[in-house]
Amino acid sequence: MADNTTQTEEYVQLKLVINEESNKVLFAEAGKDFVDILCSFLTMPLGTIARLLQKDSNMGQITIGCLNSLYQSVVDLDKRYLWTDSIKELLLKPKNSSEDYCSTLKLNIDDSQPTEYFICAxxxxxxxxxxxxxxxxxxxxxxxxxxxxxxxxxxxxFCKGFVNSVATFVITDDLINIIPNSAAYTTFSLLKNLGIITSSTKEMAVNVTKEKVVDLLKCALVSKSPLTDVFLGKKPSIERSRFLTCNAENSSTIQITIQLVIRKSEGNILFAHGDQDFADLLISFLTFPLGGIIRKLGEYSSMGSIGRLYKSIAESVENQYFISEEAKNRLIDPLLASEYKSCSSILPIKEQCLNxxxxxxxxxxxxxxxxxxxxxxxxxxxxxxxxxxxxHNNKNPIKEGFVKGPRTYLATDDLVIGPASPISASLLINRLQIPVDDLKEKNVTIGMKECLSILNAALTSTSALTNGLGHLLSEVMEEK
Ligand SMILES: [Zn+2]
Incomplete structure (x- = not known):
């Protein structure tokens, strides 16, 4: 494959073992630089991921569930609906609580400004x-x-990434195995175990540029073979992720009452009205780190191969391959950046303490x-x-949440959020050409279980409300 890397462009080297006949990557052998980049995906807040998905790269733009429409509604939201001017920036370029770990990455695709600190003159x-x-x-x-x-x-x-610099790692195409290439588990034994030493097995060295890293993130979120997709130039095989209902307990104190507008004949939610708590809940998704979401959704999360990457790090017993236990925890239990303290009640992800x-x-x-x-x-x-x-003990910039109240907000099934008005609702109904007698309103109270369920549906489908709140609709369907 032609290598278009210019001399000045930074890159990380990666060795691939491919099967020429099937045009597939069997596995890759990589050092710290590449594995750290892969690990950093788990620390990224959803807002950062949404922004990177829209970036042009070889793969083009990619949409994931409702993430892009949610992100775009914050882009479009008039600043007068937000409590402070800085909130928009904090949502569109969210803070990564492991910023200090990622700042030394050889290729850092997160172009948010590093946190500035100030002293008095x-x-x-x-x-x-x-x-x-x-x-x-x-x-x-x-x-x-x-x-x-x-x-x-x-x-x-002061932090130098996540894994040890002396180790080399073997990474399978589906990211399910990121194993240290130690004496106990050499590349050769892997080859032998997989029965893949044939005449079509070839080695290939590639230079991974920043653009390729963006592609890799995109493919890791939608495909089960991201290495093949990125390095052998295949279109990612986007798997329509299955949406699985979450069975989380409603243990927290969140109780948000919303009004659903349902289309009876189809059994789907067209939109929901709620106050600022409801809008804040949906918008806060952008602040959650990917690894934290996978941890909370557990077996219910099913995005490409990113869950496998998480699992392979979480289950790796060989802690000595991480620079510290703290570094590993940053990946399998990433924290909310301290700016988003108020969001920790929505999704139980601990917020970072500034030590x-x-x-x-x-x-x-x-x-x-x-x-x-x-x-x-x-x-x-x-x-x-x-x-x-x-x-200095700063007051939290988001102590009152993101959007201003008291007022009503409207969220569509695919999570386009904005201030509600009788006009916005009727325009929406007109546009969808739905007869009024096919509509039904229903008030429901949602808790933690529903929050997680909407989040999960938002990442795997374009019907976050219908799929996430499906269990609340049965009554309506019986009535029809
Ligand atoms: Zn002073």
Whole structure:
């Protein structure tokens, strides 16, 4: 295959073992750089994934369930319906709680801006200002000394991805096996076990560019053979994922009452009306990390081969191939970024606590470095060279949720969300050309079970409400 990589473009090398006859990748052999990229998919919030799916790459744009329409409705939502100006950005380019782990990836496809931290100008210019050693994540609040937080700096890159740099890994086409290529399980024994050493077995080296990584993410979400699809130039075999009903307990305190508008003859939900809690619930899906969703949906999630990737990492017993236990946990139990604290009641994903320490270099060292301030996850004790700073206790930017209330919002079956009005509802009914006597309204109260079920349906179908709330419709169907 022709390799179009230009000399300046960054790439990661990958060795493929292919079957020339069937034009299939049997497996790949990769080092840390590639496996880290694959792992990082699990840390990405759904909003980031939705954005990347729309990116043009070899594969073209790909839609997954209702994810694109949900994302697009936030793009289209007028800012006056949102509590603060920054919310839109926080939803369209959501924060990844493992940003520090992903910032050192050789090819990072998430082009969101890294989190900026701020110190006050007084702190920056005067080393005598001992009382204010504050670091803030926002310029909105003032430092305890009264100055504004207006000098920005970034997190020191201290995490080096997820897996060990000395290990090599064997990855099967369906991502179900990501196994360390150790003495106990060599490539050769894998070949032998699979009975695939034939005359058509060939080795092939490929350079994986950023564009290929975007393709790989797309294919991993819809296909059971992402490596073949991306590297042997096949169109991804999009599997219509089966929607499986979730049986989660309604254990949480969420109780949201909504009004469904149902088409009796078809038994489907056309749209739902609800207040801001309902809109917030649906919009919050964009903030959840992929790995966290797979963890919560468990066996019910069925997107391409990404669930297999999750499983293969979760079930790998050989922890020594990860740089730390923490690194592995970031993949199998990823946290919500601390900005989205209020969303943790919707989907029980823990939010990240900021266990970071800020430092600045003491006076005598300060002018030797252009970057005297940094923030890290470890205590620094270096002979008085650094002085510790305090993370300013910022108020949460999303404490009241995303959309403003009190007002009613409308969500269609494929999760196009917007402010509701009698006109918007009647326009929708007219457009769908549905006779009024075929419509029925029904008020229902939804809890955790329904939230998870809508989320699952949103990822696997274009009828998030009908599939997710199907169990609440039986009564209506009996009445007809
Ligand atoms: Zn200050």
């Amino acid at each position: 007084r702190n920056y210019f005067s080393s005598e200002c001992r009382s204010c050693r504050n670091i803030s994540k926002s310029t909105y609040y003032k430092c305890s000394c009264g100055s504004r937080f207006d000098r920005s700096f970034f997190l020191k890159r 970071y320490y800020g430092y600045y270099q003491s006076e005598s060292y300060r002018y030797r470095s252009n970057d005297p301030f940094f923030i890290t996850d470890k205590h620094y004790k270096d002979g008085g060279r650094y002085e510790e700073m305090r993370l």
